[in-house]
Amino acid sequence: MKTHRVKGLFNNFEEAFAAVSDVRHSKVPGIGIDDVTLNSPIEHPEVEEVLGDRPAHIPKFTLGGATFGLVFGFLFLAAAQASFLVQPQGGKPVIPLPSNFVLVYEMLIFFAVWTTFFAFLFTSGLFQRRGNLYSEKVSLDQIGVIVELNKDQLEPLRKLFQQHKVLEIREEEIR
Amino acid sequence: MVIEKDINEQIKWAQINSDVLRSMENPRKAYWITFFVCIAMVACAVVAEIYQYRTGLGPSNLNNPHMWGMYISTFVFWIGMSHSGTLLSAILHIIHADWRKPIYRFAEAMTTFSLMTAGFFPIIHLGRVWNFYWVVPYVSARGVWPNFRSPLSWDAFAISTYLSASMLFLFIGMIPDLAICRDNARGFRKKLYGALSLGWVGSDKQWRHFRKTYLLMACFLIPLAVSVHSIVSSDFAMSIMPGWHVTSFPPYFVAGALYSGCAAIITLFIMLRYFFRFEEYMTLAIMEKTCKLTFAIAMVWTYLNLIEFAATWYGHDVYSKEVLIAKATGPYAWIFWTMIFCGSVVPFALAFQKLRRHMPTMFVVSLLLNLSMYFERWMIVAPTLSMAMEPHQFYIMYASVVQWAIVFGSFGWFGLLFLVFVKVFPSVSMYEVKEMVFHRRRLINEEAAAKFHRRSGDPQPGAQPA
Amino acid sequence: MVQWIRTRMFRKYAHGAFHPVSLGVALILAWSMMTSTGFAADVQPPGGVHKGVDVEQPIEFPHNIHVEVNKINCMYCHTYARRSKVAGIPPTSKCMGCHKIIATDKPRIQKLTEYWQKGESPKWKKVHDVPDFVHFTHERHLKKFVFDRDYPVEDVKEVCAFCHGQIKEMTVAKKVKPLNMGWCAGCHEKNGGPGDCWKCHK
Amino acid sequence: MSGKLNRRDFLKALGLGGTATLAGCDMPTTVTLEEGKEDVVSYLLPEEYVIPGVGVTYASTCTQCNAGCGVHGRVREGRVLKVEGHPDSPINAGKTCQMGQALVQAHYNPDRIKSPMVREGGSLVPATWEKAQALLDEKLGSKANLAAGRVAWLTGTVSGHQRALITNHLESVGSNHHFAVEVVNTNVWSAVSRDMLDDPQPQISLDKAKLILSFGADFMGTWQSPVHFAGQFSRMRTAADRGALIQVESKMSMTGGSADLWVAIRPGTEGILALGLANYLIANGVSSASLPGDARDKLAAYDMQKVSNATGVSTATIERIGKALKNRAPSVVLAGAAVEGQVNGYEAVSAIMLLNVMLGNIGQTILPSGKFPLQQLEAKVGGTRDLAAFAQAAAQKQFDVVLVHGANPVFTAPASLKLDEALASVPFKVVMTQFPDETAMMADLVLPVSSTLEDWGTHVAAYQAGASNISIQQPLMEPLYDQTRGFGDIVISMLAMRNAAQYGSFKDYYGYLRNVFANLKGAGATASLSPDEFWNNSLQAGMIKIDSTPRKHTVKASIAAIDAPAADANFPLTLIPSARMGLFDGRHANLPWLQESPDQIAKVVWGSWAEIHPSTASKMGITHGDVIRIESEAGGIEARAYLTNTVHADAIAVPLGQGHTEYGRYAKGRGVNPLKIVKAAVDAKTGELALFATRVKVSKTNKNEIILRLGHSDTQHGRRLVRTVSVDALKRTKGA
Amino acid sequence: MSLKNVMENWSAYRKDAEAGGHHTYEHRWAMSINLDLCIGCNACSTACYAENNLAVVGPERFAKGQAMHWMRIERYWDVEDKEYPDQGASFLPMMCQQCGAATCEPVCPVAATYHTPDGLNAQVYNRCIGSRYCSNNCPFRVRYFNFYSYYESAWPEPMHLQLNPDLSVRDKGVMEKCTFCVQRIRVAKDKAKIENRKVKDGEFTTACAQACPTSAIVFGDTMDPESKVSMLWKQHQVTRAVYKQHKEDPELRGYRIFEELNVDPSVMYLERVRDTTV
CATH class of the missing domain: 3.40.228.10 (Dimethylsulfoxide Reductase, domain 2)
Known part of the structure; x- marks a missing residue:
């Protein structure tokens, strides 16, 4: 298993990307792109392309939530309406579709939004300790590239980072 | 024509951080004065509401034909105002209009807060306030449910959905900024922001999920916003009252909502820009774009207004026609014509660049637009209540002190929430301004762009590394 | 099965029971349990318990002695029950009808006699009280559950016990049934009572 | 034992908590199931027909005006809840007017006088009945030194045994001054009918x-x-x-x-x-x-x-x-x-x-109407002539004692009659009334009488609709207050003071009525009944049919020339003090239901107004709601102008009913009384006051006030809520 | 709240309003008001105050438009701009029309107003939360709102003793309206049930109909073909659940107000007649 974690802080974003790209192209033997994490103050869809296909499953949860909202919403409303002690009817159907559509629509969105939110909380790796490698600079203007690696790969990586004008390298041992 | 950049792309990121964070510290005297004025307004409303709660709705001067009065028109006003945040944030996000970025945060906060204000009104206006939860479908041993046919119970659904969705949207969009705050704060604040930022570190995984979530939220928020104001419109349109039973009400309400929201954004834009020295971010160029957008919406609103009048005029529903005539000539005529003037004529000021760039003018214009929008809501609610079907019961309502106090207090409450917000949360999205700056800079920086494109030999997404 | 869903779908994300889906499933299950209770039968006295408070009465009337020991029919004293919406407290003259002779040495009876001689009625406290906006009629209920069923009138206390509990075991009457709307409505549903709000609410 | 019982307690409600209120009054309450909070009081001795929770209906007679409609009172748990028309009454056939509906409100009125009041040092102070009786005994008892003709009764229209008792009382005190005053009357019509047709009430x-x-x-x-x-x-x-x-x-x-x-x-x-x-x-x-x-x-x-x-x-x-x-x-x-x-x-x-x-x-x-055989019970119909006559006689200090009942002459008399001054000059004034009205406030002794729903009585309507009847008024519930007495009881006691031999044996009016009914029995077609049966039947029916001999109309027509009222440039308009169903002559101004019930034509509530034709108003620059001053030779009043074309341009109409200076919380200080400015002219033939002949002038004040009215539109705005067809269409559809 | 209920109601999911919805009406209370007989005397409205515990609001609140008269008599003038009217006024007794397809019902958020199996618009006071939407959606504007707690002010002691115990005294914040004297209906139905018979026509009537001196108001059960009111409806060829009457004889006087809104009122008015030939 990987024993160390190394973080390089870059000021120049292009260089940071280049470093990631280099890692990806196996400039350092034994380190794959899956070992690389990027810490950045802004969102970089382009960079993430470089990082490769890392899936986000949130839409599935959203779909699930929406479907649940739809089905549950309708069943809930229909059951409530049909079992209401008194039917507020006056010649109108017990389960009035038009108004239920409106409510089901709202409930669909309601559940979709909340599932999305919870899915985001639970799938995006929040609620973790920031770790020793975390630098407050990342929230300012610097980009951090974190690589998990074995001890023997430390040196080549440092070199690679320095090649790309790294500002600062932090290391830590995992266990 | 002055062609101007939306933002100075040379601005330093550290500068962004410090500018925004500076706006969050050490309130000045003016802030405290405003703050206590707001508190006083809220206090008035609270006193009025307690009085009304104990006495009944009588002191508000509501009367038999005119049962809703300013409570519901104010409710519609606040609900309408909440739509701007959604518009700027979600719609512009989806269509990749990145000039939204410096101003969407406060707009979104406005959404949430005006919803939080609006939500009070349907409750306050109830005769038996303490039973308001009966409109919520909860399982009760009595076997009774709310009436799901009633647009008012739709309101309960719609507002709770919209409020939670917009709060989530605001919150999610703020997480990276909260992390920035956390990293720059000390003591109690650090703990607060630490908890609120949920352990955000800006890793690519977080960003990736963040992007998806944000997009999905935006996708849901747009139809939601439309549906919410349609549902609010159905409070009126679903009734059979002349002047309310109007097919075009849903789009009319949505247009009016966007209109009032945009007007409020301009107001707050100018105020924030002035008070927090956000000239660098809230630039005149963005202002112009906002103004143009507002102008467009104003014209849509005007068009829908005319359509409604025409449809009523040429339609066969005599009652509606009489209500329309009563609007234009009756006791509410001055409100009607003020609304038309401020809502359809004044926005032409937005069509002139000179005026658009003149902040005091824009401030006044935006206030007039807001006024027009308030009057619009009044004109929707009041004439139909006062002059509907039964001539015997034609009667107008003069709002009492109690009613005025509660309506004023709602402005105080909104202001209070907003004032707290600007000091507790970043009112300009730092990370997104950085993105904006970054992308702009990259776009004009040919060299950087070229450098980036050279690397397009990188493997395509999905391919395994060699 | 829930475990299966959890392991299959939430392997990585299982942070306890709070999942939208499992919440929904639980809600639906709870719902169906609630809705599938009960089938109309002849007479099903409603269940439900209420922890009544002890009510202080001017005279601690021992229901148990009258009902259980002396086998007096409820409607002998609560005579208006079959003729009116209220069952009524027996007129003091009725009490004195017996107690001029019977048990005159007991302190409670002496208290009663005192009232009688003053020409006053004791101020009883209402135990089985329904809200003022409720219209409840003893007359119709007795008609349905006693007279229409040809239920032996001697045993009417069993019918009374539907709502008043086993009065024969109490001294001072105590509320032991909830007498709230859900409770009433449940019985109405089981026994085909009217479901119309205006039948009971006024 | 049970003889000691107070009938009040006996009939007392089985828990007045039966009055339903919704979930508490002030604070929100969801808990409404209360154990051991409410009192239930059982009957001591139940009447057979009294079932708690079930209403019982009793027949009686309405006394809100003098028409004498039969009513049915719904009584539950010892209180009257509602009054409906008596279906068998030949007068109203089961129907009531709004004044009749408000009969219960006169009974439950919060402003009723609850104990006798005696004038002490210029002001009225509550007193006990013993004291009141003693005072009465002093002034009217057998030891009182009363010269002939020094006692006067001042009543409204009065009939039945109450009238007989009054007559008897006057006899016992050696007087014959019974003034019956009634502002709303048809005395001239009666006089003309009597002269032309030989039938005063055709x-x-x-x-x-x-x-x-x-x-x-x-x-x-x-x-x-x-x-x-x-x-x-x-x-x-x-x-x-x-x-x-x-x-x-x-x-x-x-x-x-x-x-x-x-x-x-x-x-x-x-x-x-x-x-x-x-x-x-x-x-x-x-x-x-x-x-x-x-x-x-x-x-x-x-x-x-x-x-x-x-x-x-x-x-x-x-x-x-x-x-x-x-x-x-x-x-x-x-x-x-x-x-x-x-x-x-x-x-x-x-x-x-x-x-x-x-x-x-x-x-x-x-x-032709039937000639009522029992003359002593016939209605003594009041009029305004007696108002003037009394004022004159009292001013000449003809009376030592004046007994007032069922009339409020101080309110109804035009100021020019100076009746209040004349009344004030009478040494001893006894007012028997339910309410603290203007006359009562001038009295030396105020005796609170029972309300219609608590009292016994018999009535013979002046206008005998259908057949001749004696309508019976019986108590529908026990008196609300201990300190009130039935009118009959008071008169009986006063009679007993003078004539103990004849009246001392009657415990109360009820006893008297039982006694007279035993004699009355032969009068009807019910001769075969025992006195008790007859009494019970009469109570149940609420009336006794009396065989009357029909009159015969003999026409004696005559024609007299009539001149139009002379024009008067100083007083261009004629004042119309119109009475209306509802507040009537002002006697119902203390009933909030009737105060809040609008005038049928003007739709105004809770106040006075002056109806004036728009053309007249525009000449004087008066607009709707302007406070105008209406002045006659006898005085002036101020009222809000109500512009309407339902009044003639030469007239100004101010409705009767308001302008009370006393009379309880609902009436006091509300509006104006047009009778006050009526000039005391009289109709030469009958001596009745010419109430509608006063000439007035109108001037503007610079005030404008809202006229409170029901409804905010006089037109239907083309909505066709009320549709109208011509009678031809009705005929074509054969009456459908 | 049973599965059975769900299934039954589901199968009755859609039946058209013309067939009475999924109601099997036991009774269908209705009125006929002959406007030619209405003399505008207010007896009905005062009777309503007496029967239904209506609060007297007093002049100040009346001025604000907060009066509480379930039954009001509207008075209109047909022609303006004449020196004097040449005929009487148009009186219109107006109270809740107990619409078959009432617009107040679907808008109540808590179903406090609903349709009873007797065809009445019920207003359940203790369920009402006072959103006042029903009143806003009532074309007749006959719903009255308790703007205050009137208990103390309108019934000072001992007036409260007159309160009818068969119905609640409404507290502040509750909507109320004419109920066709449901407390009387309830008693009559209970009595009929106990005696195992149907409610007879004329056994009871509403307070207004009972008081009306000219008998302009006729109240009864339209499900009973023998009742006076159903005969009148038939005679005037007024049918329910249509928004336009198709009468064989268009001159028949029966009509319903705002019928064109398809609210199906239960009150039939007979047109006022004016004899212009005198």
Whole structure:
């Protein structure tokens, strides 16, 4: 298993990307792109392309939530309406579709939004300790590239980072 | 024509951080004065509401034909105002209009807060306030449910959905900024922001999920916003009252909502820009774009207004026609014509660049637009209540002190929430301004762009590394 | 099965029971349990318990002695029950009808006699009280559950016990049934009572 | 043992908590199930028919006006909840007017006097009955030194055994001064009927008429027996050949609101129009055989044009009325208060009655009434003549003691009569009343009487609708207050003071009535019953039928010339102090239901207003709601102007009822009393006050106030809520 | 709240309003008001105050438009701009029309107003939260709102003793309206049930109909073909659940107000007749 974690802080974003790209192209033997994490103050869809296909499953949860909202919403409303002690009817159907559509629509969105939110909380790796490698600079203007690696790969990586004008390298041992 | 950049792309990121964070510290005297004025307004409303709660709705001067009065028109006003945040944030996000970025945060906060204000009104206006939860479908041993046919119970659904969705949207969009705050704060604040930022570190995984979530939220928020104001419109349109039973009400309400929201954004834009020295971010160029957008919406609103009048005029529903005539000539005529003037004529000021760039003018214009929008809501609610079907019961309502106090207090409450917000949360999205700056800079920086494109030999997404 | 869903779908994300889906499933299950209770039968006295408070009465009337020991029919004293919406407290003259002779040495009876001689009625406290906006009629209920069923009138206390509990075991009457709307409505549903709000609410 | 029982406790409610309130009063409450909070009091000794929770109905008689309608009171748990019409009553046939509906409110009124009051040092202070009795004994008892004719009774219209007792009391004190005052009356009509037909209260059969021509007679509102006439009117309207109503008046009355043809007439000229119509009828072939020989010549002076000039009614309209009268037989022509209340009221009513004679209505729609056999019980009908007579007599210090009951003369007397001063000069004034009214406030001794619903009584209506009846009033519940006494009980006790031999044996009025009923028994067709059976039957029925001998109408028509009231440049307008169903002459101003119930035509609530024609108003620059000052020679009042075209341009109408200076929280200090500025002119023949003949001038003040009214629109805005069809369509659909 | 209920109601899911919805009406209370007989005397409205515990609001609140008269008599003038009216006024007794397809019902958020199996618009006071939407959606504007707690002010002691215990005294914040004297209906139905018979026509009537001196108001059960009111409806060829009457004889006087809104009122008015030939 990987024993160390190394973080390089870059000021120049292009260089940071280049470093990631280099890692990806196996400039350092034994380190794959899956070992690389990027810490950045802004969102970089382009960079993430470089990082490769890392899936986000949130839409599935959203779909699930929406479907649940739809089905549950309708069943809930229909059951409530049909079992209401008194039917507020006056010649109108017990389960009035038009108004239920409106409510089901709202409930669909309601559940979709909340599932999305919870899915985001639970799938995006929040609620973790920031770790020793975390630098407050990342929230300012610097980009951090974190690589998990074995001890023997430390040196080549440092070199690679320095090649790309790294500002600062932090290391830590995992266990 | 002055062609101007939306933002100075040379601005330093550290500068962004410090500018925004500076706006969050050490309130000045003016802030405290405003703050206590707001508190006083809220206090008035609270006193009025307690009085009304104990006495009944009588002191508000509501009367038999005119049962809703300013409570519901104010409710519609606040609900309408909440739509701007959604518009700027979600719609512009989806269509990749990145000039939204410096101003969407406060707009979104406005959404949430005006919803939080609006939500009070349907409750306050109830005769038996303490039973308001009966409109919520909860399982009760009595076997009774709310009436799901009633647009008012739709309101309960719609507002709770919209409020939670917009709060989530605001919150999610703020997480990276909260992390920035956390990293720059000390003591109690650090703990607060630490908890609120949920352990955000800006890793690519977080960003990736963040992007998806944000997009999905935006996708849901747009139809939601439309549906919410349609549902609010159905409070009126679903009734059979002349002047309310109007097919075009849903789009009319949505247009009016966007209109009032945009007007409020301009107001707050100018105020924030002035008070927090956000000239660098809230630039005149963005202002112009906002103004143009507002102008467009104003014209849509005007068009829908005319359509409604025409449809009523040429339609066969005599009652509606009489209500329309009563609007234009009756006791509410001055409100009607003020609304038309401020809502359809004044926005032409937005069509002139000179005026658009003149902040005091824009401030006044935006206030007039807001006024027009308030009057619009009044004109929707009041004439139909006062002059509907039964001539015997034609009667107008003069709002009492109690009613005025509660309506004023709602402005105080909104202001209070907003004032707290600007000091507790970043009112300009730092990370997104950085993105904006970054992308702009990259776009004009040919060299950087070229450098980036050279690397397009990188493997395509999905391919395994060699 | 829930475990299966959890392991299959939430392997990585299982942070306890709070999942939208499992919440929904639980809600639906709870719902169906609630809705599938009960089938109309002849007479099903409603269940439900209420922890009544002890009510202080001017005279601690021992229901148990009258009902259980002396086998007096409820409607002998609560005579208006079959003729009116209220069952009524027996007129003091009725009490004195017996107690001029019977048990005159007991302190409670002496208290009663005192009232009688003053020409006053004791101020009883209402135990089985329904809200003022409720219209409840003893007359119709007795008609349905006693007279229409040809239920032996001697045993009417069993019918009374539907709502008043086993009065024969109490001294001072105590509320032991909830007498709230859900409770009433449940019985109405089981026994085909009217479901119309205006039948009971006024 | 049970003899010690107070009947009050005995009938007391089985838990007054039966009054339902919704979930607490002030604070939100969801917990409404309470154990051991509410008291339940059982009956001590139950009556067989009393079942808690079940209402019992008792028959009685309404005393809100003098029509004497039979009522059914619904009693539950010892309290009266509602009053409905007695279905078997020949007067109202199960129906009630709004005043009758408010009977319960007079009973439960919070402003009732709860104990006797004695004047001490200038102000009235509560006292005990012992003290009150002692005072009465001192002034009126056997030891009192009363010269003949020094005691006077001042009442409203009074009948039945109450009247008999009053008469007896006057006898016992050696006096015969019984003044009956009533502002709303038909005394001139009665006088004319008596003189022309030999029948003071002829039966009027509207349901047989094809046409009613009413000169200001508000016969469904305030005239004689309104509910009875409303029922007849209903039958007339629904008859196969629908009868029509022509109303000629200066201010639209409630009855005028249902007119097929409404004619505004210059105030005080109704008689001229009647003569003009008579002239027209003769000229157009209606036989004048029933008229005196010189009629034709006398009437010829009233040619169309002259009448039109005098009355302000166009010749076309006169012709229209004339044609209708000629073509539609039988008809009935009525005269109301506005005609009677003139200085020549008698002549005007005579002229109107003349039309009935000419048109052959006598015997068709105007029928002889039965002669009531028990004269001592017959109604002593009040009038305004007695008001003036009393004021005069009292001012001349003719009385030592005045006993007032059922009247509020201080409120109703015009200021110019100076009745209040005259009354004040009487050394000892006893007022028997339920409410602290203006007269009571002047009294030396105020005796609180029981309400109608607590008291015994018998009534003989002045207008005997259908058959002759004695209506019985019985207590429907125990008195609300310990310190009130029945009127009969008080008079009996006063009689016992003077004549213990005859009256000392009666414990109370009830005992007296039981006694008299035992004698009355033979009068009806119920001779075979035992006294107790007869009594119980009578109570159950609420009335006793009396066999009366029908009168015979002998027509003695005469024609007198009528002049229009003289114009007066200083006082250009005529004041119309109109009474209406509801507040009536002001006696119901303390009933909030009736205060909040709008005037039928003007729809105004809770206050006074002055109806003025827009053309008159615009001449003076008066707009709606302006406070105007109305001044006559006798004084001035201020009221809000109500612009309406339902009042003649030469008139200004201020409704009666308001302007109380006392009379409880609902009446006090509200509006103005137009009677106060009425000039005390009298009708020469009958001596009744000419209430409608006062000339006034109007001036603006610079105040404008909102007129409180029900409804905010006088027009339907084209909504066709009320649709109208012509009578032809009705006929085509065969009455459907 | 049973599965059975769900299934039954589901199968009755859509039946058209013309067939009475999924109601099997036991009774269908209705009125007929002959406007030709209405003399505007207010007896009905005062009777309503007495029967239904209506609060007297007093002049100040009346001025604000907060009066509480379930039954009001509207008075209109047909022609303005004349020197004097040449005929009487148009009186219109107006109270809740107990619409078959009432617009107040679907808008109540808590179903406090609903349709009873007797065809009445029920207003359940203790369920009402006072959103006042029903009143706003009532074309007749006959719903009255308790703007205050009137218990103390309108019934000072001992007036509260007059309160009818068969129905609640409404507290502040509750909507109320004419109920066709449901407390009387309830008693009559209970009595009929106990005696195992149907409610007879004329056995009871509403307070207003009982008081009306001219008998302009007729109340009864239209499900009973023998009742006076159903005969009247039939005679005037007024049918329910249509928004336009197709009468064989268009001159028949029966009509319903705002019928064109398809609210199906239960009150038939007979047109006022004016004899212009006199």
